[in-house]
Each structure stands twice: as structure tokens, then as C-alpha cells.
Amino acid sequence: MSLLSSSRVLVRRVSPLPPELVVACLHTTAPTAGPSQASRSRTRLARDLKPRSASGKGNLIVAPEVKIERDSAPHSAPGTRDHFKVREETLGRAREWRQRREKWREQHQTRDESRSKGKKAERPSTTGWTQSENSVRRARVAAEGVPDYDQPWRMQKERLRRPVKVLFGDTQGAEQPKKTDAPRKPQVQNPLSDEFDMLSRTPSTSELSTAFTSPPLMEGLLASVMDVLGPRARPTPIQALSLKHLFKRPLPGNTSASRGKDDVEYVQCLLASETGSGKSMAYLLPMLQDLKISELQSDPAALPPAQVPLVPRALVLAPTHELSRQLSGFAKALLHEIKLRVVCLSRANTQSTPARNASASKMAKDLDVDELNQQEGDAHRKTDRPLDVVVGTPSKVLELVKGRGWDREQQKIEVTWDKGASKPRKFTVGKPQMGLERIEWVVVDEADVLFDPDFHEQTNMILSAIAEARGQPPEQLDQATLSKVGPENPAPINYPFNLLLSTATIPSALAWHLDTYHPAFLRLASPHLHHLPKTLETEYVSWTGGNHNADVERQLRGIWHQDALREKGRLSKVLIFCNKSTKVEAIGHYLEEKGIANVALTSDSKTRRWGSNHHLDGFLKVGSESHDEGSSSSESANVPDAEPPSPVPAPTDVSKIPHVMITTSLLSRGLDFSADVKHVFIVDEPRNMIDFLHRAGRSGRAGEQGKVVVFGKTKGRGSDKSREVRQKVRALAA
Numbered sequence: 001m002s003l004l005s006s007s008r009v010l011v012r013r014v015s016p017l018p019p020e021l022v023v024a025c026l027h028t029t030a031p032t033a034g035p036s037q038a039s040r041s042r043t044r045l046a047r048d049l050k051p052r053s054a055s056g057k058g059n060l061i062v063a064p065e066v067k068i069e070r071d072s073a074p075h076s077a078p079g080t081r082d083h084f085k086v087r088e089e090t091l092g093r094a095r096e097w098r099q100r101r102e103k104w105r106e107q108h109q110t111r112d113e114s115r116s117k118g119k120k121a122e123r124p125s126t127t128g129w130t131q132s133e134n135s136v137r138r139a140r141v142a143a144e145g146v147p148d149y150d151q152p153w154r155m156q157k158e159r160l161r162r163p164v165k166v167l168f169g170d171t172q173g174a175e176q177p178k179k180t181d182a183p184r185k186p187q188v189q190n191p192l193s194d195e196f197d198m199l200s201r202t203p204s205t206s207e208l209s210t211a212f213t214s215p216p217l218m219e220g221l222l223a224s225v226m227d228v229l230g231p232r233a234r235p236t237p238i239q240a241l242s243l244k245h246l247f248k249r250p251l252p253g254n255t256s257a258s259r260g261k262d263d264v265e266y267v268q269c270l271l272a273s274e275t276g277s278g279k280s281m282a283y284l285l286p287m288l289q290d291l292k293i294s295e296l297q298s299d300p301a302a303l304p305p306a307q308v309p310l311v312p313r314a315l316v317l318a319p320t321h322e323l324s325r326q327l328s329g330f331a332k333a334l335l336h337e338i339k340l341r342v343v344c345l346s347r348a349n350t351q352s353t354p355a356r357n358a359s360a361s362k363m364a365k366d367l368d369v370d371e372l373n374q375q376e377g378d379a380h381r382k383t384d385r386p387l388d389v390v391v392g393t394p395s396k397v398l399e400l401v402k403g404r405g406w407d408r409e410q411q412k413i414e415v416t417w418d419k420g421a422s423k424p425r426k427f428t429v430g431k432p433q434m435g436l437e438r439i440e441w442v443v444v445d446e447a448d449v450l451f452d453p454d455f456h457e458q459t460n461m462i463l464s465a466i467a468e469a470r471g472q473p474p475e476q477l478d479q480a481t482l483s484k485v486g487p488e489n490p491a492p493i494n495y496p497f498n499l500l501l502s503t504a505t506i507p508s509a510l511a512w513h514l515d516t517y518h519p520a521f522l523r524l525a526s527p528h529l530h531h532l533p534k535t536l537e538t539e540y541v542s543w544t545g546g547n548h549n550a551d552v553e554r555q556l557r558g559i560w561h562q563d564a565l566r567e568k569g570r571l572s573k574v575l576i577f578c579n580k581s582t583k584v585e586a587i588g589h590y591l592e593e594k595g596i597a598n599v600a601l602t603s604d605s606k607t608r609r610w611g612s613n614h615h616l617d618g619f620l621k622v623g624s625e626s627h628d629e630g631s632s633s634s635e636s637a638n639v640p641d642a643e644p645p646s647p648v649p650a651p652t653d654v655s656k657i658p659h660v661m662i663t664t665s666l667l668s669r670g671l672d673f674s675a676d677v678k679h680v681f682i683v684d685e686p687r688n689m690i691d692f693l694h695r696a697g698r699s700g701r702a703g704e705q706g707k708v709v710v711f712g713k714t715k716g717r718g719s720d721k722s723r724e725v726r727q728k729v730r731a732l733a734a
């Protein structure tokens with residue numbers, strides 16, 4: 001079972017759909033079988049990202065690594081290990097070349113002198129090394145399998161031209177190495193590295209901003225960016241691309257800008273960069289600024305009165321409610337100056353109401369927006385001034401758009417029909433609470449999950465519903481046409497709103513979807529896409545025997561022991577990822593018995609039902625999650641009850657304060673964990689490399705140091721799988 005199938009639990013399945021909705025989403029429903037199935041895998045990384053559209057529309061832009069000052073990008077901030085490593089490497093290489101040149105000169109001089117004296121002289125080597133030195137060097141290169149940087153550039157280039165074995169990604173069509181050329185150890189290459197290496201050096205991408213400035217940002221937004229990231233923060237590659245390409249609307253008062261407000265085309269773009277590289281800000285900034293400018297330029301009195309309580313102008317979709325809450329908190333932090341209204345669609349927004357009683361209408365009634373409008377007085381009554389941004393999961397959004405229980409009614413009808421009963425069971429569908437007609441921006445965060453077979457019906461249904469509400473429903477295709485569409489025969493959809501997709505991994509299924517339905521999308525990518533963050537170290541740990549839990553405990557205690565020696569008692573927090581809920585619980589109980597307080601979180605943990613993020617307290621980054629009403633986290637924590645907890649336990653006491661969170665892939669997506677989470681343990685073999693990238697990426701974020709510890713069998717029978725995983729991980733870390 002793949003990562004994404006394990007995340008099925010995140011959303012209530014919608015089945016079967018009413019016929020009118022099926023038509024609406026058929027347009028983007030890909031047939032499930034066929035010859036191109038392999039190219040639509042959701043567990044394999046795409047081999048290339050260039051748009052395949054024959055029309056020549058669409059563009060892939062990869063940020064150059066060199067142009068973003070390395071010292072200021074989070075992953076290589078001054079003082080970090082990476083910074084010093086790069087510096088040392090660069091200096092070391094230069095020193096070596098200088099020495100070699102000197103040696104070469106000396107050799108030539110000796111030869112010339114010998115010749116002038118009529119003696120026979122040894123021919124100097126082209127590399128500057130003597131023959132004996134050369135043979136030692138060659139032996140080292142062969143034994144260690146390291147690239148031979150000492151070879152002259154021509155030979156080096158020749159070496160690079162040799163075909164390499166692609167061990168992940170789609171292997172179809174990949175050139176296999178000739179037997180004679182094969183290096184000793186199989187070489188694993190990251191599928192995108194060649195394409196990205198070339199693109200990130202093209203001159204067209206070189207003019208990127210190395211600072212947050214105004215323009216393109218409006219002053220209020222710039223101030224908030226400085227407040228959130230600090231005054232010396234510099235844009236990451238993906239943010240620099242966003243600053244250059246996604247700010248289309250001129251700032252108010254900018255008379256020199258040639259484009260008027262009506263000339264603005266819809267922005268339709270994919271933002272792809274590694275985990276923890278600041279994608280949230282890369283999509284939030286252009287969206288929030290555009291909303292503010294359009295608010296300043298529009299006349300609220302001219303808007304038709306809204307029929308429902310919530311009429312947002314932007315929608316951010318995320319796969320889990322935890323991520324929705326964190327994103328809405330992050331957006332709010334960026335809006336202190338420019339004042340837009342953000343609401344997270346979550347049960348925790350209702351006033352201390354038990355989850356089961358929270359209806360959509362109650363939620364709409366109690367949402368912060370009402371409070372805000374009331375505070376602002378009668379001049380801005382509920383429906384006079386639109387809500388700006390709504391953040392939520394697709395199922396929650398549909399619940400508000402179609403009324404609570406809209407999907408359940410259909411289910412009941414089907415069930416009754418199956419049993420041959422004459423009448424379907426009655427089910428009352430709630431009233432719609434949210435209108436989509438004013439939506440100008442849609443962001444699909446974790447796009448690879450939301451366009452994955454488990455979620456794509458809901459995502460496409462929302463996108464189609466917005467297009468319809470805005471008066472331009474997408475063209476409906478019949479089954480025969482649908483079965484023929486593909487990258488070679490695309491069926492482009494032109495949504496009448498700005499659409500941003502954000503992701504850290506592009507499985508071939510998403511690449512297929514984009515080539516087929518969005519060939520004209522602008523694709524912005526960081527040069528480090530499909531790699532582990534540079535500040536993340538990898539360590540492999542072998543199981544010592546039958547009791548794996550004991551090995552996990554030993555590692556934890558080892559880490560804390562080191563921390564206690566190094567950081568004056570501040571112990572790092574650890575995330576443990578398992579493949580199954582039963583294993584999560586087993587490790588949780590074991591650690592609890594051993595006096596290690598922990599939070600064991602599975603999809604049906606009680607604390608998740610409240611819709612707040614309190615169950616992640618102490619693990620999530622402080623300041624980026626929104627504080628809300630909800631249950632306390634104590635229910636989810638497996639705190640051993642050996643001693644009654646003291647009111648303020650010492651921060652280092654791992655038996656009282658949970659320093660370990662154990663979970664499945666449920667929490668591997670998008671969440672920004674605090675810098676205290678320095679270690680991620682992968683105790684079960686990752687199901688695929690996409691899964692691994694997301695799990696490992698919860699640490700080592702935005703230039704923070706982190707370590708991913710991969711457990712496995714390293715010797716004897718059954719160690720092949722773990723060896724293969726190590727090879728792949730090495731390619732991701734390259």
C-alpha cells in the first residue's frame with residue numbers, strides 16, 4: 001500500500017456521486033487503465049518536467065542556484081554546516097589546482113633544463129601528477145567510486161556522457177549502461193538532475209531578486225515579511241521566482257506600469273521545490289497582494305448582495321485540517337499591516353461546541369469573520385464586505401458549498417437500491433453556507449496529494465464549481481474523448497481564476513495530469529527539487545536483534561545524551577514515522593513503559609477530531625499555527641504515571657514532557673515543525689521515495705540542522721531491500 005492510499009483516512013470518501021456532479025468532474029477524471037499507466041504512477045518521481053505540449057505553450061523555469069546568494073538562502077545561511085562545507089570545498093579545490101599548476105611548471109622546467117643539457121627527460125603528465133602519483137590516484141578513485149576530479153576536463157566530460165542507471169522514476173526508455181562501462185558500484189541518479197542542471201544555467205533565469213523589496217511587494221506586506229522572517233531574510237529560490245513571475249498587477253499609484261487593472265491575465269502556475277523551502281510564502285505573497293490591490297480598486301457598493309454568509313475571494317486547499325490551521329495562522333501573520341480576513345474551515349472555530357453538534361451553519365455563524373464585521377460596525381455588515389481567504393480541506397469546503405450531508409444522501413440512496421428497497425432513506429441536507437462566485441484565487445497546496453486518485457474527485461469538483469459560479473463552466477467531454485486524452489492529445493482546461501499548485505514532489509501522475517489538462521501552466525521550480533534539504537544529514541542504523549522498539553529507545557537516549565552534553569540540557573524532539581497505526585501504538589506503549597512520554601498519533605486519534613492543533617503543541621513551529629479553541633493535548637499524550645506531574649516540569653524531563661511524536665504518513669505533509677525537531681526516525685522501510693522525501697523533510701527546514709535516521713537490516717538475509725533504500729536515499733541527498 002502506498003503513502004497516498006494510507007492517507008485515504010484523511011478524507012471522507014465520496015461515493016457514489018450524483019450524475020450532475022459526475023459530469024462536472026469527468027473532464028478531469030483520468031481513465032485508470034491503459035498503456036500509459038506506468039507514466040501515471042503516483043509513487044514514482046517524474047523523470048522530467050518540461051511541458052510536452054505541441055503548441056509550445058507552457059514554460060519550465062528553474063531558479064539558478066548561483067544567483068541566489070548562498071549565504072542568505074535559508075539552506076546555506078552563514079554559520080551553518082553547509083555554508084562552511086561549501087566554503088571549504090571551494091577553497092580546498094582552488095588550493096589543489098594551484099599546487100598542481102606549480103608542479104606542472106616545475107616538471108616542464110626540469111625537462112627543458114635536461115634537454116638543454118642533452119639528457120633524456122621524462123615527459124610531464126598532462127594532469128600535473130607524476131606517473132606513480134597518477135597510479136595511486138586512479139586506484140583510489142576505483143576503490144572509492146568517487147568522481148575523478150583530477151582528470152582533464154575532456155575526460156571528465158566523457159565520463160558524464162556515459163549512460164547511467166535510473167533506479168527510480170520511470171525506467172522506461174532509460175539507457176542502460178554497457179557492461180564494460182558499468183562502474184563498480186551501481187550509480188543511482190536523481191531523475192531530474194540533468195534537466196535541472198541545464199535549465200538552472202540558462203541566462204533567461206538569471207535576473208532574480210536576492211532580497212524582499214518594494215516593489216514588487218507592497219510596503220505593508222514587506223513589513224510583515226520582515227516581522228515573520230527577520231530583517232535580513234532573503235528569498236529562497238522558489239520565492240525569488242514567485243517575486244519575478246507572479247506579481248502581475250501593478251501597485252496602486254504606479255503610473256509607469258503599462259498594464260491596467262483590466263489587462264491582467266489569470267496566473268496559472270505550478271510551484272515546485274523541496275520541503276521546507278518556503279513555498280507557502282511563495283504562493284501566499286502574490287495572492288494576498290493581489291487581493292489587497294483588487295479590494296482597493298473595487299467599489300464594495302457595486303457588488304451584488306451575497307445570498308450566503310461566506311463569500312470568500314480566495315481559497316486555499318490542503319489535505320489535512322492540521323495543515324489548514326497552520327497555513328491560516330501563517331497567512332494571518334502576513335496580514336497585520338494590510339488587513340485581509342482569513343478563516344480556517346475547522347471545527348475548532350465553533351464556540352466550544354462538541355464536534356458532533358457543529359453543523360456547517362453553526363460554523364459559518366461562529367466564524368471569526370462575523371466577529372470582525374460586528375467590530376467594524378454597521379457600515380460593513382456581514383454580506384456587504386466579502387471575506388477574503390478561506391483555508392480548508394476539500395471535504396470541508398464541499399460541506400460548506402453544498403450543505404452538510406450532501407454526500408451522505410447519495411450514499412444512502414445507493415445502499416437502499418442495492419438492497420432492492422423501493423424508497424431511498426430520507427436524509428436532510430443542510431443549506432449551502434459558502435458562495436464561490438467571487439473567488440479570484442485558488443491555491444492547491446500539496447497538489448500531488450490533492451490530484452491523487454483519493455482526492456482528485458473532490459478537488460476537481462471544487463474547481464469546476466468555482467468556474468461554474470463565475471459563469472464559465474468547464475467544457476464537458478464525453479467518455480470516448482476522455483479515454484483518448486493524454487500528453488500527446490491534451491484537453492486544456494482554462495479556469496476563470498488564478499490557480500496556483502504547490503508541491504515538493506512531482507509524481508509522474510501529476511506530471512501527466514499537468515501535461516494533459518494544464519499544458520500552458522507556468523512551472524516554477526527550485527534547482528534542488530526532488531532532493532533532501534542540504535542541511536539534513538542521513539544516518540543508517542541497523543537493527544540489533546528481534547526487539548526493534550529497544551533499538552529505537554536506545555537511539556533516542558543516545559541523542560538526548562549527546563544533547564545534554566552539548567546544548568546545556570536542551571533536548572531535541574524526535575518524530576518517528578511508521579507505516580501502520582498498530583505499530584505507532586506499539587512503539588508508543590513501549591516507550592511509555594520505559595518512561596519516555598510521547599504523543600502517538602494515528603488517523604483516528606481522539607484529539608484530531610476537535611479540529612485544533614493542540615495535539616501537536618510543542619512540536620509545531622510556534623507562531624505559525626493559529627491559536628484556537630479546542631481540546632487540550634493531554635489526551636493524546638502517553639505520559640507514564642509513575643509520579644504525579646509537577647506544575648512546571650523541567651524542560652529536559654522526557655518522562656513528563658513529550659519529546660517524541662510517533663505517527664504515520666498522516667503528518668508527513670506540509671506541516672512546519674519547530675527547529676527543536678532535529679531528528680526524524682524512519683522505522684519502517686519507506687514505501688517509496690516520495691514518502692521518504694516528505695517524512696524526512698519535517699526536519700532540516702529552512703536552513704535548520706536536522707538528521708534523518710533510517711532503520712533497517714544492514715547485514716545478512718533480508719538486507720537487500722535496505723541496501724536498495726540506501727542507494728536511493730543517497731541519490732536524493734546528492
Ligand SMILES: Nc1ncnc2c1ncn2[C@@H]1O[C@H](COP(=O)(O)OP(=O)(O)OP(=O)(O)O)[C@@H](O)[C@H]1O
Pocket residue numbers: 073074229233234235236239273274275276277278279280281503504621624669670671672697701702
Ligand atoms: N526566505 C526565507 N528565509 C528564511 N526562512 C524562511 C524563508 N521563507 C520561509 N521560511 C521559513 O521556512 C519554513 C518552511 O516554510 P514552508 O512551510 O513554507 O516550506 P514548504 O516549502 O511549504 O515545505 P513543505 O514542502 O514541507 O510544505 C517556515 O518556518 C518559514 O517561516
